[in-house]
Amino acid sequence: xxxxxxxxxxxxxxxxxxxxxxxxxxxxxxxxxxxxxxxxxxxxxxxxxxxxxxxxxxxxxxxxxxxxxxxxxxxxxxxxxxxxxxxxxxxxxxxxxxxxxxxxxxxxxxxxxxxxxxxxxxxxxxxxxxxxxxxxxxxxxxxxxxxxxxxxxxxxxxxxxxxxxxxxxxxxxxxxxxxxxxxxxxxxxxxxxxxxxxxxxxxxxxxxxxxxxxxxxxxxxxxxxxxxxxxxxxxxxxxxxxxxxxxxxxxxxxxxxxxxxxxxxxxxxxxxxxxxxxxxxxxxxxxxxxxxxxxxxxxxxxxxxxxxxxxxxxxxxxxxxxxxxxxxxxxxxxxxxxxxxxxxxxxxxxxxxxxxxxxxxxxxxxxxxxxxxxxxx
Numbered sequence: 199x200x201x202x203x204x205x206x207x208x209x210x211x212x213x214x215x216x217x218x219x220x221x222x223x224x225x226x227x228x229x230x231x232x233x234x235x236x237x238x239x240x241x242x243x244x245x246x247x248x249x250x251x252x253x254x255x256x257x258x259x260x261x262x263x264x265x266x267x268x269x270x271x272x273x274x275x276x277x278x279x280x281x282x283x284x285x286x287x288x289x290x291x292x293x294x295x296x297x298x299x300x301x302x303x304x305x306x307x308x309x310x311x312x313x314x315x316x317x318x319x320x321x322x323x324x325x326x327x328x329x330x331x332x333x334x335x336x337x338x339x340x341x342x343x344x345x346x347x348x349x350x351x352x353x354x355x356x357x358x359x360x361x362x363x364x365x366x367x368x369x370x371x372x373x374x375x376x377x378x379x380x381x382x383x384x385x386x387x388x389x390x391x392x393x394x395x396x397x398x399x400x401x402x403x404x405x406x407x408x409x410x411x412x413x414x415x416x417x418x419x420x421x422x423x424x425x426x427x428x429x430x431x432x433x434x435x436x437x438x439x440x441x442x443x444x445x446x447x448x449x450x451x452x453x454x455x456x457x458x459x460x461x462x463x464x465x466x467x468x469x470x471x472x473x474x475x476x477x478x479x480x481x482x483x484x485x486x487x488x489x490x491x492x493x494x495x496x497x498x499x500x501x502x503x504x505x506x507x508x509x510x511x512x513x514x515x516x517x518x519x520x521x522x523x524x525x526x527x528x529x530x531x532x533x534x535x536x537x538x539x540x541x542x543x544x545x546x547x548x549x550x551x552x553x554x555x556x557x558x559x560x561x562x563x564x565x566x567x568x569x570x571x572x573x574x575x
Contacts, residue, residue: 212308212337216396219310223393224410227421228536229311229486231543257342258286258298264341265334265348266290273298283309287351296333300346308337309345310396311485316347317399317407318461318484327382328480352480357468360475364554366503368468370510375478376471377514380495383481384519386461388489392417393464407461409489415454417490418535422447425538434541434559442566443534446574450531453524457491464488466495467502493525497532501540501561527572534565 226232258273268290276285276297288296301309316332323329331350339345357376361368389398390409398408411417426443429435435443463470464486472480488494496515500508515521522528541559543549551557 215308216310216400219307220395220397220410225420226393227417227425228539228543229393231425231539231546232421254284254300254302255286258288258300258346261298261336261341261346261348262288262296288348295351297330297349297351298346299349300344302344309347310337312337312345312347313396313400314394314487315349315484317405318394318487319349321386321407321461322383322481325382325386327379328478329484330480330482352472352482354472354474354479357471357473357478360473361468366507368507372473372475372478373507373510374514374517377511377516378518379478379481379514380463380466380499380511381515381518383463384460384492384495388459388461391457391459391490392420392488394487394489407487407489409459413455414457414459414490415451417488418454418494418532419447422535422538425542428542428545429538429559429562432541432545434545435562439563439566443538443562446531446534446566446569449574450527453528453531459489460492462488462490462492462495464495464498466499468499469502491528491532492519493522493528494532494536497529498536500529500533501536527569527574530565530568530572531574534562534569537561537565 222233223229255273255275259269262273263269270288271291272287272289274287274289276287282301283299284302286298286300288298299312312332312335316335319329319332323331330352332347333350334348335345336347337345357368357372360372388394388407388409390411391414392409392411395408395410399405409417423444426435426440430437430440463481463484465483466481470481470483471478472482496511499511512521537559541562544558
């Protein structure tokens with residue numbers, strides 16, 4: 199077995215599993231929308247919030263004792279979890295704090311995405327971008343039957359904690375700083391397009407990340423027709439809107455053929471950004487990172503936010519990095535594409551719309567209308 203820099207091991211079987219993992223991700227637009235998991239596994243994700251067992255907690259204690267050489271004072275399951283992962287806060291008697299992330303409930307496939315998290319956070323720390331540190335990734339399943347990573351705890355709170363509950367208002371200075379930080383992330387050049395090819399960075403010092411696809415157009419259009427069909431089937435769009443969406447992306451082919459490749463977060467939202475209320479302290483959760491057009495990342499963030507939040511964000515962004523002349527067209531084109539995917543995601547995982555807010559699927563119609571106002575009828 200080979201041991202690599204983050205403390206994980208690869209056997210011959212794991213190499214084969216990695217090849218399969220990359221093959222699946224090559225045919226994926228957004229993992230949470232397109233990942234091939236069973237209904238049983240989806241149900242497991244939905245029910246797991248109250249299902250953390252004493253066994254799992256004890257296993258995390260054993261992992262900590264093995265890695266740190268000492269037992270923690272407390273191990274606390276956290277309410278905040280990823281779609282497929284459980285999180286634990288680890289506290290030692292000297293007040294040192296860490297986070298353990300594990301694929302406890304959905305571990306039919308090995309969590310190679312933890313390796314993505316480990317590589318990206320290392321690159322960002324070298325570039326001075328605030329994020330967490332990944333100390334260990336273990337996919338060997340020698341200590342426990344699931345995969346895990348051990349990270350530093352992000353200082354502060356998620357940026358969503360600083361939003362007004364009714365208006366989503368956030369201090370413009372924080373939004374401007376977020377824009378500057380995202381622009382610094384986008385200064386990291388990549389090769390290829392689409393989801394990161396884990397094989398391009400595993401066990402290599404100073405590796406340059408590479409996407410799994412040859413073109414950006416291939417990534418953006420992948421599964422588009424399937425997403426349109428699902429949105430039609432569930433009543434999120436009508437047939438006329440479905441035809442308009444298909445026509446818009448057909449006309450936009452030339453735009454998609456002209457895109458740079460830089461590091462994108464891939465799931466940029468205020469829930470993945472931490473702050474102490476005065477500054478941005480960390481950008482976390484990099485497992486879905488992409489290689490591609492930086493405007494896509496901005497549009498992804500925009501689908502979580504009110505429109506008036508975009509101006510201060512872009513003021514900060516422009517202070518570091520130029521935006522393309524056709525930014526508005528690209529932004530709303532990507533906004534529409536992301537809205538389609540998110541609607542399928544929300545339907546698949548049965549996420550309810552938030553009380554007091556319009557249905558999330560209306561972002562599709564919003565994207566269409568904004569493109570119409572730009573001459574894309």
